[in-house]
Amino acid sequence: MLNFLDVYERALKGPIMSENDFDIKIFIPTLNKVVREYGIKYDKENPVPSDDKIADNLFKAAVDFMSQVGVYCQDTNRVIQFTQEEILEAVREAPGKCFVGEGKEAGVFGIRKPDDHQVPWLHVGSGIVTTSEEMAANKIESYASISEANSMSVAALDNIRGIPIMAGSPAELYAAIRSIKIAREAIQRAGRPGLPIMNLIATAASAVTTIAASAPQFGLRATDGWLCGTVAEMKIEFGTLNKVAYLLNWGANIGAETAPILGGYCGGPVGTAVVSTAYILVGLLVHKGNYQLHFPVHFKHGCSTTRDVLWVVSISCQAASRNISMPVIWLGYMAGGPNTKMYFYESAAWLLCAAVSGAPSVQTPHPAKAVLIDGFTPMECKFGVEMAKSATRFDRQKANGMVIRLLEKYESKIETAPQGSRYQDCYDVVTGKPGEAYVRLYNEVKEELAGMGIAFE
Amino acid sequence: MEKKQIFENLAMAIVEGDREKVKENAREVLNSRVDPLGAVEQGLSKGMATVGERFEKGEAYLPELLMAADTFNAAMEILKPEIEAQKKKVAKAGTVLIGTVKGDVHNIGKNIVATVLEIHGFEVRDLGVDNPSLYIIQEAEKVKADVIALSSLMTTTMPGQKEVIETLKEMHLREKYFVIVGGGPVTQEWADKIGADGYGRSAVQAVEIVKKLLAQKR
Numbered sequence: 001m002l003n004f005l006d007v008y009e010r011a012l013k014g015p016i017m018s019e020n021d022f023d024i025k026i027f028i029p030t031l032n033k034v035v036r037e038y039g040i041k042y043d044k045e046n047p048v049p050s051d052d053k054i055a056d057n058l059f060k061a062a063v064d065f066m067s068q069v070g071v072y073c074q075d076t077n078r079v080i081q082f083t084q085e086e087i088l089e090a091v092r093e094a095p096g097k098c099f100v101g102e103g104k105e106a107g108v109f110g111i112r113k114p115d116d117h118q119v120p121w122l123h124v125g126s127g128i129v130t131t132s133e134e135m136a137a138n139k140i141e142s143y144a145s146i147s148e149a150n151s152m153s154v155a156a157l158d159n160i161r162g163i164p165i166m167a168g169s170p171a172e173l174y175a176a177i178r179s180i181k182i183a184r185e186a187i188q189r190a191g192r193p194g195l196p197i198m199n200l201i202a203t204a205a206s207a208v209t210t211i212a213a214s215a216p217q218f219g220l221r222a223t224d225g226w227l228c229g230t231v232a233e234m235k236i237e238f239g240t241l242n243k244v245a246y247l248l249n250w251g252a253n254i255g256a257e258t259a260p261i262l263g264g265y266c267g268g269p270v271g272t273a274v275v276s277t278a279y280i281l282v283g284l285l286v287h288k289g290n291y292q293l294h295f296p297v298h299f300k301h302g303c304s305t306t307r308d309v310l311w312v313v314s315i316s317c318q319a320a321s322r323n324i325s326m327p328v329i330w331l332g333y334m335a336g337g338p339n340t341k342m343y344f345y346e347s348a349a350w351l352l353c354a355a356v357s358g359a360p361s362v363q364t365p366h367p368a369k370a371v372l373i374d375g376f377t378p379m380e381c382k383f384g385v386e387m388a389k390s391a392t393r394f395d396r397q398k399a400n401g402m403v404i405r406l407l408e409k410y411e412s413k414i415e416t417a418p419q420g421s422r423y424q425d426c427y428d429v430v431t432g433k434p435g436e437a438y439v440r441l442y443n444e445v446k447e448e449l450a451g452m453g454i455a456f457e
Numbered sequence: 458m459e460k461k462q463i464f465e466n467l468a469m470a471i472v473e474g475d476r477e478k479v480k481e482n483a484r485e486v487l488n489s490r491v492d493p494l495g496a497v498e499q500g501l502s503k504g505m506a507t508v509g510e511r512f513e514k515g516e517a518y519l520p521e522l523l524m525a526a527d528t529f530n531a532a533m534e535i536l537k538p539e540i541e542a543q544k545k546k547v548a549k550a551g552t553v554l555i556g557t558v559k560g561d562v563h564n565i566g567k568n569i570v571a572t573v574l575e576i577h578g579f580e581v582r583d584l585g586v587d588n589p590s591l592y593i594i595q596e597a598e599k600v601k602a603d604v605i606a607l608s609s610l611m612t613t614t615m616p617g618q619k620e621v622i623e624t625l626k627e628m629h630l631r632e633k634y635f636v637i638v639g640g641g642p643v644t645q646e647w648a649d650k651i652g653a654d655g656y657g658r659s660a661v662q663a664v665e666i667v668k669k670l671l672a673q674k675r
Contacts, residue, residue: 024527028520074562128642130612156612164616167560172613205560205613232565239562264565267518299569300515300659302641371642373612 127202256283263299321358337368337420471504474524556584558617
């Protein structure tokens with residue numbers, strides 16, 4: 001497989017073009033052509049398809065698409081190109097597993113297949129839903145206390161000593177280091193000091209802050225995991241490549257972070273499905289990732305639970321899990337917020353969709369489109385874990401029927417979804433325990449789901 | 458060919474994103490001595506409005522918007538010289554300067570808003586991504602913008618939106634511009650907190666807010 005410097009050289013020597021030309025003259029027309037040539041069709045009636053041939057065809061379309069389009073480097077204005085042979089070689093040599101955590105919490109995060117009854121790797125928490133210093137520790141301790149959780153994400157801080165955090169600023173560096181210290185201490189309080197943090201570093205938007213705050217004296221370990229992003233669609237920049245270079249030299253876990261947007265340059269669901277699958281190839285070839293965080297999302301609704309995005313999640317997850325041995329954490333954004341029934345209906349639908357489609361790992365579905373500060377609680381983590389486990393009892397066909405029933409409960413309300421409650425409004429901030437009302441709501445939803453055949457242990 | 462048919466053909470070419478067809482129809486406008494400004498307003502703009510409506514309904518996406526805008530520009534290359542020769546001008550609804558704030562490299566949402574604004578007849582100056590606050594203001598001065606539209610997709614870059622507003626105040630320019638904000642983590646609450654004039658959750662909402670603000674100005 002090409003090594004990182006080989007890939008970087010292509011960023012220096014690949015065909016030169018403006019970003020606009022890459023989008024309009026290469027990306028969009030090639031995607032339209034590939035969709036046509038491979039006959040990719042959106043099945044509105046079946047958000048969870050179960051035909052392996054469709055998934056494998058999508059994988060081939062993604063390989064072809066990637067070989068024709070490549071990845072655009074914004075800093076050099078050149079396209080990093082790969083041949084089909086190189087792409088398939090990377091697929092053959094894909095990592096297959098990711099070693100994370102320390103001591104009792106050390107684990108191996110591997111792969112799954114569609115209809116797999118093995119429980120996915122359970123990743124809890126959220127990085128993108130920000131929190132304040134004062135509440136971070138209790139929340140993180142609660143996430144880490146979920147015994148089934150295999151790894152976690154820790155939240156970004158939104159201010160340090162009252163100073164707002166701006167990307168690339170000294171405040172960002174201070175906050176990044178502080179967030180790591182808070183997280184490590186809180187995880188230790190939960191009695192699981194070796195539990196890996198795999199969304200490093202949420203508070204650090206800039207590469208230089210990430211690299212600086214990753215110095216081992218601040219508490220991070222090579223067995224944690226760092227997220228290295230892409231720019232939509234199919235673009236990369238030096239900040240990410242610098243992070244990758246640093247982590248490769250350290251030998252730390254590299255998580256490619258990718259998020260195709262339905263409604264953006266990908267167009268509708270068929271184009272988004274191709275790009276979603278192609279991104280797993282990008283994670284292998286460009287990021288040199290040994291795991292990936294992947295979250296298709298709808299541009300207009302800002303969530304992952306519209307019917308068309310569920311289809312994209314299912315079919316591209318099937319294409320990837322059947323053909324590419326990359327440990328991928330699949331993540332969804334819910335329109336409904338914490339402490340709402342709508343959040344749980346959406347989460348159930350999304351987790352069913354991902355789990356039966358072969359997702360190697362699922363993360364706690366993010367509430368309220370991840371825009372509400374402190375709008376994330378341990379209750380969502382608990383539900384995510386229980387629901388993911390329950391989902392593995394089903395196959396794609398059965399899950400499809402259940403997802404359709406769940407869609408009926410929330411689909412028409414996506415545009416007016418309730419934002420829900422902040423952590424401090426439904427939890428005791430001192431004890432870190434949920435309020436009675438939220439516990440009641442949770443139990444009501446569990447009963448409803450049990451009535452649908454989705455029973456928790 | 459009848460004027461009505463020519464206008465319909467222009468509109469259809471925009472909806473189909475067919476550059477060759479629209480150029481052919483634009484040449485027909487000139488050959489038939491049909492009013493070129495009328496052709497823009499009742500032909501091309503109608504087509505753009507149709508694409509805009511389809512986008513809002515979820516029947517069209519960013520690629521269709523971009524193709525429509527590209528096709529529109531192809532027609533304008535042919536019609537604009539004649540419009541100017543007649544000493545007329547295509548009326549613009551206003552000038553919007555749009556950009557992603559400093560430290561943020563995300564641009565899809567901003568690109569969609571910029572394209573939808575163009576479709577609705579606004580002159581748009583797109584600064585791209587990662588723009589320092591002072592640069593945004595200097596460019597707004599240069600293009601005589603009516604509205605400054607700021608995009609941010611990360612909570613850590615949102616303070617950049619506040620910084621632009623604060624810098625406008627320091628430079629005694631706050632009253633000169635409407636400032637609207639948008640982007641994934643941005644909320645109405647945040648917009649109110651930083652003193653923005655408007656917040657749009659979607660591209661179409663952004664256009665409605667810009668129209669409302671400019672109507673107040675007039």
